[in-house]
Amino acid sequence: MKKFLNIIAIIMLFGIVAYFALGYYIYNTMTIAHPKCESVYMDGRRDFTPSYFEGEYDYPEIDIDVSTYLMESYEDVEFPAREDGIRVSGWFAPASTPSERVVIVVHGGDVCKRNTSVLLPAGMLANNGFDVLLIDLRNHGDSEVVGERFTGTDEYKDALGAYDWLITQGYAPESIGIMGVSMGAATSVNAFGAEENIAALWSDSSFSDLPTVLEDQLAMNGLPAFMKSAVILVAKLDGYDLNEISPAKSIKNHANRPMTITHGTEDEWINVSSAYTLHEATDSAADLWIIEGARHVEAMFLYPEEYAGKMIAFFDEALHP
Numbered sequence: 001m002k003k004f005l006n007i008i009a010i011i012m013l014f015g016i017v018a019y020f021a022l023g024y025y026i027y028n029t030m031t032i033a034h035p036k037c038e039s040v041y042m043d044g045r046r047d048f049t050p051s052y053f054e055g056e057y058d059y060p061e062i063d064i065d066v067s068t069y070l071m072e073s074y075e076d077v078e079f080p081a082r083e084d085g086i087r088v089s090g091w092f093a094p095a096s097t098p099s100e101r102v103v104i105v106v107h108g109g110d111v112c113k114r115n116t117s118v119l120l121p122a123g124m125l126a127n128n129g130f131d132v133l134l135i136d137l138r139n140h141g142d143s144e145v146v147g148e149r150f151t152g153t154d155e156y157k158d159a160l161g162a163y164d165w166l167i168t169q170g171y172a173p174e175s176i177g178i179m180g181v182s183m184g185a186a187t188s189v190n191a192f193g194a195e196e197n198i199a200a201l202w203s204d205s206s207f208s209d210l211p212t213v214l215e216d217q218l219a220m221n222g223l224p225a226f227m228k229s230a231v232i233l234v235a236k237l238d239g240y241d242l243n244e245i246s247p248a249k250s251i252k253n254h255a256n257r258p259m260t261i262t263h264g265t266e267d268e269w270i271n272v273s274s275a276y277t278l279h280e281a282t283d284s285a286a287d288l289w290i291i292e293g294a295r296h297v298e299a300m301f302l303y304p305e306e307y308a309g310k311m312i313a314f315f316d317e318a319l320h321p
Contacts (some may be wrong), residue, residue: 026231069124105134105178192259
């Protein structure tokens with residue numbers, strides 16, 4: 001009996017070790033960041049700038065003409081993140097005509113400001129009357145490297161640093177909006193909730209909270225949902241509380257400011273249910289645009305004219321010089 005119990009204990013110990021080892025592997029895979037746009041995803045895009053980028057997206061059939069969205073003029077800028085002072089890199093692109101209104105544009109996880117999915121909406125705005133500030137989040141692009149991960153918990157401070165910098169440049173709070181895609185949308189929502197003077201929010205394909213998007217990622221990769229607890233614990237041991245901050249909590253501080261939440265029904269990375277959760281958290285105060293058949297952040301590529309028209313009309317009404 002003693003020998004049998006020892007075997008059971010060894011098996012249980014092995015199972016526990018394997019459980020947390022897999023949890024660490026999932027956590028590491030999902031959160032590892034590649035500064036200087038060095039992720040494999042950015043292959044072929046690292047030389048993109050506001051004045052030169054191409055219209056391909058994640059799927060071979062998507063390659064649109066972006067010539068009308070290129071931004072001829074832009075400058076490199078730097079500023080500190082709010083609270084912790086981490087150095088944030090950005091591009092400031094003035095509107096094609098003089099403007100007193102500006103939109104902060106925030107990229108997704110493990111990419112950078114050179115990605116087409118932020119250069120495209122930035123160009124839509126800059127060529128239709130809005131100054132634009134594209135930023136690299138911490139541990140991404142040309143911003144300061146302070147760790148090897150992105151988690152969606154601290155990046156909102158970088159967006160708040162962008163807002164603070166724009167105030168020093170003379171922009172009025174009522175003239176400053178923010179838009180983001182994917183994790184950049186979640187970052188934008190968190191910044192919007194933390195800074196009551198950001199005038200308007202456009203959120204494209206945000207998750208509602210980190211545990212939920214973790215469930216989506218596990219399902220997409222054919223992994224059991226019970227691994228979520230292991231990943232959350234591993235993250236906490238690494239210094240990140242995935243339950244501490246979430247877009248679903250942050251957006252409740254909307255104070256009836258203008259908001260648009262958009263998402264595709266075929267999003268394989270972040271389930272469209274997140275958009276409904278965020279919309280519900282605003283007590284339906286936000287505009288909700290669900291795009292049938294669109295995959296992750298794909299709407300701007302499938303329907304660029306409609307996307308540009310809706311986004312420009314939204315910020316045109318929401319921002320005041």
